[in-house]
Amino acid sequence: MRQRHAEIAGAGFAGLTAACALAQRGWSVRVHERADRLRTTGAGIYIYENGLRVLEAVEAYDAAVKGAPFAHTREVRDGRGRLISTHSWKGSRVFSIVRQNVINALAEGARRAGAEIVTNSAAVGASPEGKLTLADGTNCKADLVVAADGSNSRLRDGLGLLAKRKYLVDGCTRLLLDKTAAERAAGDGRTIEYWSGTRRILYTPCSETDIYIALTMLDTDEIAKAVPVRKDDWKRWFPPLEELIDRIGTQGRYDRFELIKLKNWSAGRVALLGDAAHALPPNIGQGGGCAMMNALSLAVYLEREADVAAALDMWERHERPITEHTQRISYWLGLPTTWPPVLRAAALGLAGRSKWLTRQRTRTALHRPTGT
16 A cells, blocks of 8 residues: 655644654654754643553653653642642552653654654645645645644634634743752652642652742733742742742743634544644643544544545544543633632542542543553
8 A cells, every 4th residue: 555644733742642653553754843943831741641551652651751750649738838638649650741851752752663853844734635834835745634733723723623712811830940959869759739829839840850830820910920930929929938939040931721622623634633622721731641642543543444534533533522521620620710718728628539520530541542
């Protein structure tokens, strides 16, 4: 049979996982990244059992998790450090990892499988017939075009696939800090989420040398979302964390959370992946997991069904329900952000004790992805 060819726009979690999975199945693959190098926004990421299974399937697991700690426990505390609830992960794996390490591992896996990755190559359009148009006017023909170009996807918008884009009330500034000698010696995989009013500090060890810090706040909170971080204000809101906050420099990037849903995940020979298709708030840490799951399963369905359009239809029908469940739960768990502190503390405590809520929250993490 003639070797099939894929053109992929975007070298993030979704695009690179798709590149690995397709190349492993005999496709010729070219990935276009608009930046001058492969890099990721954000700083750290949680990857749960579902995502780890995908990394194993595309042979990127060992490099991705090297040096990353097991994130075995998540504590929720108030701004004074008092414990509200504890969530333990039992019966499955979860790592907290530096995001760039995962990108590097996936890129290495894609190249090892035979995929080509081109930087400084921006995609600006795609057609259902299988044509990817680049910013320099080049038209690349393919059996499959993958639009994995993020929440602001030009390819998606050009195809008219957007059904809903909801900007949420909150957002986040993410950054990495070097571990202190004491933190390196502790080797603790415990995540701590501190709440003060509508503001949060998420403290997560994510490598042998790095701490991932996420500062979340209402999008209308101009002081809290300022970058560089206004440390005096954050120390006033979180007095027990003064020493930690003092370690923050000028680094960090603020992003508003959003929810994206499409009319369809494909149009002809074009498939949408990742934030371009199903952006979601990070309240259960599954944005990257869903992106990787859907990228791997895309390749699996294309292997099962020779007709690309039919394969894409089958892929969406089988894979979309778990992604939409993940979006719903992530959205619902973000609602207490705007609640009064007493009511929010009660809700967070209930979330830690309720077996039903725990099943809903962990359903995606415990899902066995297609192709694993």
